[in-house]
Amino acid sequence: MPIDLIELLFFAYRDFTSDPDTILAEFGFGRAHHRVLHFVSRNPGLRVTDLLGILRITKQSLARVLKQLIDEGYILQEPGPVDRRERLLTTTALGQDLAERLTRLQARRIQRALAAMPEGSHEIARQFLYHMIDPDQRGDVARLIEHS
Amino acid sequence: MPIDLIELLFFAYRDFTSDPDTILAEFGFGRAHHRVLHFVSRNPGLRVTDLLGILRITKQSLARVLKQLIDEGYILQEPGPVDRRERLLTTTALGQDLAERLTRLQARRIQRALAAMPEGSHEIARQFLYHMIDPDQRGDVARLIEHS
DNA sequence: AAAATAAGTCAATATGACTGACGTAAATTT
DNA sequence: AAATTTACGTCAGTCATATTGACTTATTTT
Numbered sequence: 001m002p003i004d005l006i007e008l009l010f011f012a013y014r015d016f017t018s019d020p021d022t023i024l025a026e027f028g029f030g031r032a033h034h035r036v037l038h039f040v041s042r043n044p045g046l047r048v049t050d051l052l053g054i055l056r057i058t059k060q061s062l063a064r065v066l067k068q069l070i071d072e073g074y075i076l077q078e079p080g081p082v083d084r085r086e087r088l089l090t091t092t093a094l095g096q097d098l099a100e101r102l103t104r105l106q107a108r109r110i111q112r113a114l115a116a117m118p119e120g121s122h123e124i125a126r127q128f129l130y131h132m133i134d135p136d137q138r139g140d141v142a143r144l145i146e147h148s
Numbered sequence: 149m150p151i152d153l154i155e156l157l158f159f160a161y162r163d164f165t166s167d168p169d170t171i172l173a174e175f176g177f178g179r180a181h182h183r184v185l186h187f188v189s190r191n192p193g194l195r196v197t198d199l200l201g202i203l204r205i206t207k208q209s210l211a212r213v214l215k216q217l218i219d220e221g222y223i224l225q226e227p228g229p230v231d232r233r234e235r236l237l238t239t240t241a242l243g244q245d246l247a248e249r250l251t252r253l254q255a256r257r258i259q260r261a262l263a264a265m266p267e268g269s270h271e272i273a274r275q276f277l278y279h280m281i282d283p284d285q286r287g288d289v290a291r292l293i294e295h296s
Numbered sequence: 297a298a299a300a301t302a303a304g305t306c307a308a309t310a311t312g313a314c315t316g317a318c319g320t321a322a323a324t325t326t
Numbered sequence: 327a328a329a330t331t332t333a334c335g336t337c338a339g340t341c342a343t344a345t346t347g348a349c350t351t352a353t354t355t356t
Contacts, residue, residue: 001255002262002270003190004293008277010183011289013161014204015282030342035158042151048303056162061344063304085302085353107149113279114150117272122150124265124272129156131261134163141159145152180312196334209313211335233322233333 019109020102027098032057032065034102037091040075041099043144044090047080051089054144074098167253175246180213182250185239188223189247191292192238195228199237202292222246 020034027033039054040046052062066089069075074095080086091099114122133141168182175181187202188194200210214237217223222243228234239247262270281289 001251002258003251003255004274005258005270005277006186006251006254007190007293008274008281008289009161009164011285012277012280013157015285016157016280018282032343042155049301057343058345059303060305060346064343067304080302083302083354085351087303103149103151103154106154107151109280110150110153113276116279117275121272121276122153124269125276126152126156127265128261128269128273128276129153129160131264132160132164132257133156134166137159137163141156145155178311197332205312206314207334208315208336212312215335228333231323231333235334 016106016109019105023098023102023105029068030065032061033069036062036065036069037074037095037099038103039144040089041091041096041103043147045088047086047088053140069095164254164257167257168250171246171250171253177216178213180209181217184210184213184217185222185243185247186251187292188237189239189244189251191295193236195234195236201288217243 017031021031024030024034029037035055036051039051043050048059048062048066051066052059055062066075070077073092076090076092076095077087078090080088114125130138130141165179169179172178172182177185183203184199187199191198196207196210196214199214200207203210214223218225221240224238224240224243225235226238228236262273278286278289
């Protein structure tokens with residue numbers, strides 16, 4: 001049994017999320033804000049429903065953090081041009097800056113890890129993580145990541 | 149920038165933790181209980197201090213979940229034979245069963261992922277996750293995982 | 297016109313984490 | 327032998343993130 005990977009996933013994820021936490025704390029934000037900011041930043045024009053599906057949280061859980069991010073000028077909302085019920089989400093310059101800063105931090109940790117490893121490790125890591133996702137969710141995730 | 153891996157880590161970890169969550173809910177336990185039960189199960193005779201170091205939570209956060217696990221008969225405490233201030237933690241048969249059931253579930257997901265991948269992927273995944281850990285923490289983690 | 301959808305909101309609650317302080321027993325240091 | 331440190335437990339209060347379930351409004355679809 002791959003108990004080593006079970007435990008390593010716990011420790012790797014713990015430290016992976018700790019990098020942004022430090023910066024987020026300065027802004028009075030938490031991990032929930034980070035996740036929202038990240039996916040809006042990478043997918044401008046995302047709808048609230050899409051975000052709920054990605055994060056797998058309830059509307060009420062999202063509402064609080066999203067409202068904060070909007071009120072404090074990190075995220076913008078505008079009605080969909082076709083369907084005006086929709087609120088399309090985009091980052092402001094301020095939000096984009098913060099999102100990119102957090103992404104750079106996490107990317108650096110990953111790059112350092114890969115730099116210590118054999119050629120082709122990025123691809124193997126990608127495949128491994130991809131296959132850890134529920135089969136019926138993989139398509140959605142692949143589509144989301146593609147245009148990154 | 150390896151943004152794909154940043155996002156895949158999020159989705160992989162989300163689904164990885166969702167397997168145990170279902171079972172834990174039946175027992176009235178959460179993830180915090182799982183983590184405690186797991187590390188005690190894999191490291192019989194663990195001290196409370198060790199557990200605090202591994203989980204990186206405060207004594208007060210640990211206290212509630214540990215107390216529940218003890219009260220409900222999943223974990224046993226006994227004074228250290230050398231240093232009687234210590235409370236060495238072990239699982240009961242009940243606790244061991246639950247821990248193994250949860251581990252099997254997570255192991256299955258990992259094994260299925262690796263089965264879909266080239267030979268040697270386990271080793272690459274292990275290295276990747278290991279290098280994602282803070283350098284100054286790697287020794288402790290390696291030591292912990294070794295006797296698994 | 298009726299039904300469905302996207303989004304927002306209300307109230308109440310649970311879980312897992314935190315800080316800071318204090319107490320006790322046992323071991324170690326001075 | 328006394329003082330200090332360590333391991334553990336506990337009290338009180340707080341915060342962040344999540345939940346369920348119900349209800350409203352605006353808009354689009356049937």
